[in-house]
Amino acid sequence: MSASADKIKRQSNIRCRSGKVRGDIITLAHGSGGKAMRDLIDDVFLGSFANDYLTPLEDQARLVMHDFNHKSDRLAFTTDSYVVDPLFFPGGNIGTLAVNGTVNDLAVGGAKPLYLSCSCIIEEGFSVESLRTIASAMQAAAEKAGVSIVTGDTKVVPRGAADKLFINTAGIGIIPEKINIAADNAKAGDVIISNGYIGDHGAAIVDARGDFALENTIESDCQALNGLIERMIDVCPEIHCLRDATRGGIATVLNEFAQASDLCMVLDETSIPIREDVRGMCEILGLDPLYLANEGKLIAIVPGKHAESLLTAMRQHPAGQDSAIIGEVKASPNGVVVLSTFFGGERIVDMLLGEQLPRIC
Amino acid sequence: MKYVDEFRDPKKAKFLINDINLLVEQIDICKQRPLQIMEVCGGHTHTIFRYGIEQMLPDTIEMIHGPGCPVCVLPMGRVDDCIALAEHPNVIFTTFGDAMRVPGSKKSLLQAKAEGADIRMIYSPLDALDIAKENPDKQVIFFAIGFETTMPSTALTVLAAEKAGIKNFSLFCNHITIVPTIKAILDSPELLLDGFVGPGHVSMVIGNKPYEFISKHYKKPLVVAGFEPLDILQSIWMLLKQITEGRCEVENQYQRIVPEEGNKEALDAINKVFELREFFEWRGLGSIDHSGIRVTEAYAQYDAEKIFSVPNLKIADPKACQCGEVLKGVIKPWECKVFGTACTPEIPLGALMVSSEGACAAYFNYGRIDLTKLIAEREAKAEVST
Numbered sequence: 001m002s003a004s005a006d007k008i009k010r011q012s013n014i015r016c017r018s019g020k021v022r023g024d025i026i027t028l029a030h031g032s033g034g035k036a037m038r039d040l041i042d043d044v045f046l047g048s049f050a051n052d053y054l055t056p057l058e059d060q061a062r063l064v065m066h067d068f069n070h071k072s073d074r075l076a077f078t079t080d081s082y083v084v085d086p087l088f089f090p091g092g093n094i095g096t097l098a099v100n101g102t103v104n105d106l107a108v109g110g111a112k113p114l115y116l117s118c119s120c121i122i123e124e125g126f127s128v129e130s131l132r133t134i135a136s137a138m139q140a141a142a143e144k145a146g147v148s149i150v151t152g153d154t155k156v157v158p159r160g161a162a163d164k165l166f167i168n169t170a171g172i173g174i175i176p177e178k179i180n181i182a183a184d185n186a187k188a189g190d191v192i193i194s195n196g197y198i199g200d201h202g203a204a205i206v207d208a209r210g211d212f213a214l215e216n217t218i219e220s221d222c223q224a225l226n227g228l229i230e231r232m233i234d235v236c237p238e239i240h241c242l243r244d245a246t247r248g249g250i251a252t253v254l255n256e257f258a259q260a261s262d263l264c265m266v267l268d269e270t271s272i273p274i275r276e277d278v279r280g281m282c283e284i285l286g287l288d289p290l291y292l293a294n295e296g297k298l299i300a301i302v303p304g305k306h307a308e309s310l311l312t313a314m315r316q317h318p319a320g321q322d323s324a325i326i327g328e329v330k331a332s333p334n335g336v337v338v339l340s341t342f343f344g345g346e347r348i349v350d351m352l353l354g355e356q357l358p359r360i361c
Numbered sequence: 362m363k364y365v366d367e368f369r370d371p372k373k374a375k376f377l378i379n380d381i382n383l384l385v386e387q388i389d390i391c392k393q394r395p396l397q398i399m400e401v402c403g404g405h406t407h408t409i410f411r412y413g414i415e416q417m418l419p420d421t422i423e424m425i426h427g428p429g430c431p432v433c434v435l436p437m438g439r440v441d442d443c444i445a446l447a448e449h450p451n452v453i454f455t456t457f458g459d460a461m462r463v464p465g466s467k468k469s470l471l472q473a474k475a476e477g478a479d480i481r482m483i484y485s486p487l488d489a490l491d492i493a494k495e496n497p498d499k500q501v502i503f504f505a506i507g508f509e510t511t512m513p514s515t516a517l518t519v520l521a522a523e524k525a526g527i528k529n530f531s532l533f534c535n536h537i538t539i540v541p542t543i544k545a546i547l548d549s550p551e552l553l554l555d556g557f558v559g560p561g562h563v564s565m566v567i568g569n570k571p572y573e574f575i576s577k578h579y580k581k582p583l584v585v586a587g588f589e590p591l592d593i594l595q596s597i598w599m600l601l602k603q604i605t606e607g608r609c610e611v612e613n614q615y616q617r618i619v620p621e622e623g624n625k626e627a628l629d630a631i632n633k634v635f636e637l638r639e640f641f642e643w644r645g646l647g648s649i650d651h652s653g654i655r656v657t658e659a660y661a662q663y664d665a666e667k668i669f670s671v672p673n674l675k676i677a678d679p680k681a682c683q684c685g686e687v688l689k690g691v692i693k694p695w696e697c698k699v700f701g702t703a704c705t706p707e708i709p710l711g712a713l714m715v716s717s718e719g720a721c722a723a724y725f726n727y728g729r730i731d732l733t734k735l736i737a738e739r740e741a742k743a744e745v746s747t
Contacts, residue, residue, distance in 0.1 A: 279362055283362070285484075341412050341413050342371060343371055343413070345415075346413040
């Protein structure tokens with residue numbers, strides 16, 4: 001190649017992509033579809049997520065059919081948008097939430113999560129460094145959960161048209177044969193299991209907002225549950241119901257089970273694991289921990305005869321060390337959740353009305 | 362948790378319940394009808410439901426849930442006034458969270474916020490003062506609501522605004538006072554009450570003396586009570602003890618918080634900033650003389666009603682609503698014609714369905730009431746009467 005041809009080639013390479021974002025903040029140019037956007041994708045997103053499906057940067061990820069066939073007979077497909085405020089909080093950030101949340105939505109259906117998408121809506125003026133931190137946290141969370149981020153999209157909106165950063169992730173997984181987990185599957189006599197302390201995420205977000213100047217060290221429980229759930233299904237393939245208790249807390253999930261199965265969920269207040277810090281915050285602010293959001297907690301309804309072996313297995317997994325039986329399923333009064341209070345009385349735990357706390361995930 | 366769990370000890374609860382059971386056996390009224398005890402405070406109502414205390418008590422004791430939920434008893438017209446103020450273009454309207462969902466005649470504050478009004482939830486009136494400092498070009502209005510419990514903090518905020526020379530802060534004053542209201546209930550001809558679990562945090566401010574007319578003139582015992590479940594049980598026990606011993610007194614169960622004479626500094630602040638209105642409208646109870654509080658002339662510059670014009674329209678309670686009868690203990694919440702059908706916590710028609718401290722909402726949310734059975738019974742009754 002002649003010297004001039006070489007120069008032209010180098011120049012055209014430079015013209016195509018620099019692979020590096022210039023400047024410290026996101027501008028409207030980064031969402032324009034042009035060179036700046038390409039730089040942003042190369043630098044921040046490919047820089048973090050790079051894998052064989054994503055790197056060609058086609059308009060779609062081309063997934064190999066063969067990967068879906070391992071003794072599975074159904075695909076699981078889900079989507080979720082994340083708008084948490086603040087973006088960074090003790091125990092995680094919007095990125096870890098966006099990966100773990102979608103992984104968990106797949107896993108609670110009994111699916112093995114495989115692939116995620118990542119769509120970002122960024123407010124003009126957002127810090128590139130923060131975006132980079134969030135993207136690399138997403139990749140770390142994805143690796144930990146054993147999934148790949150294989151496709152994505154970036155939009156930048158003018159200042160004020162969105163609050164800093166919103167992320168949408170969709171996910172695909174495969175459901176093994178004979179696994180049938182559903183909200184209407186509960187049976188009278190089943191037991192209710194939680195994989196640990198409830199309310200940590202909601203409490204951590206309240207803390208991180210700093211509106212109340214409370215001195216706390218509550219961390220979000222943000223974590224992927226697919227590993228734990230895989231182990232649970234190994235031990236007890238006939239898990240009846242399984243959901244992650246995100247917005248609305250365990251109260252909401254149990255109400256969904258009670259209504260779908262037309263049975264009564266009876267909770268024993270003394271056996272529900274709640275951290276002292278979280279209890280204290282709830283006392284002060286008049287919140288109910290049963291309604292506080294979680295981002296790494298599941299509620300499982302399982303046949304009583306498997307409860308002990310399942311609990312033992314769960315406690316051996318890092319995501320389930322504090323697992324506990326928190327109640328049982330009864331035939332009546334049907335369609336409601338009843339709490340046996342440690343004080344000795346009983347009360348109904350209803351669906352949440354309105355919003356206990358906005359923008360927690 | 363220290364200083365919390367001690368007041369929720371199930372063993373002590375059992376002990377008290379046993380004693381309560383023994384005491385009701387000695388009370389003659391209980392052989393003819395259940396003893397009716399009114400807890401005045403919404404906070405007490407909340408505790409009773411949250412811990413399932415009603416089911417722990419013998420059937421011969423009936424708790425009547427009184428008017429002490431300031432959010433519930435706020436009339437629709439006042440909510441409309443709030444919204445008119447909040448929708449003023451230059452106003453930041455600040456409020457406690459539980460007032461957000463109270464329905465006005467057309468909408469709630471929550472709906473007004475969704476439509477674009479600058480309405481902010483705060484936890485202390487001092488937060489409103491901070492917002493006023495940060496937004497000198499805006500008028501910041503604090504929605505002052507509550508009994509004597511919250512009055513001192515509102516009064517002190519006005520005094521703090523005066524001291525700091527803050528001119529863009531004012532109150533929409535909806536404070537109310539509990540004693541005239543208890544008197545109005547006692548004067549009601551349908552009344553059957555046998556005793557009162559008296560307000561705890563109100564008494565922390567006003568002391569125990571203002572209730573003496575209840576025991577002396579109306580011959581009803583009253584026990585000022587705390588808000589933990591054991592406080593409530595002990596107060597009921599103390600009331601029963603008075604009844605069995607033929608006493609009729611004002612007693613103080615909440616001694617760890619309530620001084621006999623109240624809190625002088627708090628009362629001074631209240632008296633400096635506030636005065637009684639001639640009358641004030643209560644949702645479900647109608648107009649009660651000297652039950653409302655307004656800002657004195659000396660502090661008129663902090664009175665939103667003087668700075669802005671409010672519609673000040675009187676909106677009648679919905680006809681089907683039986684809140685007044687529930688408040689007086691004449692009917693139980695679920696005996697109301699619209700309970701659980703036209704009136705639910707989601708779309709409240711009546712005052713008592715609005716806040717979690719309202720008796721109807723508490724029954725609806727926490728109570729074990731078979732709604733389908735209830736509605737069937739109600740319909741059957743209606744058919745018979747037609």
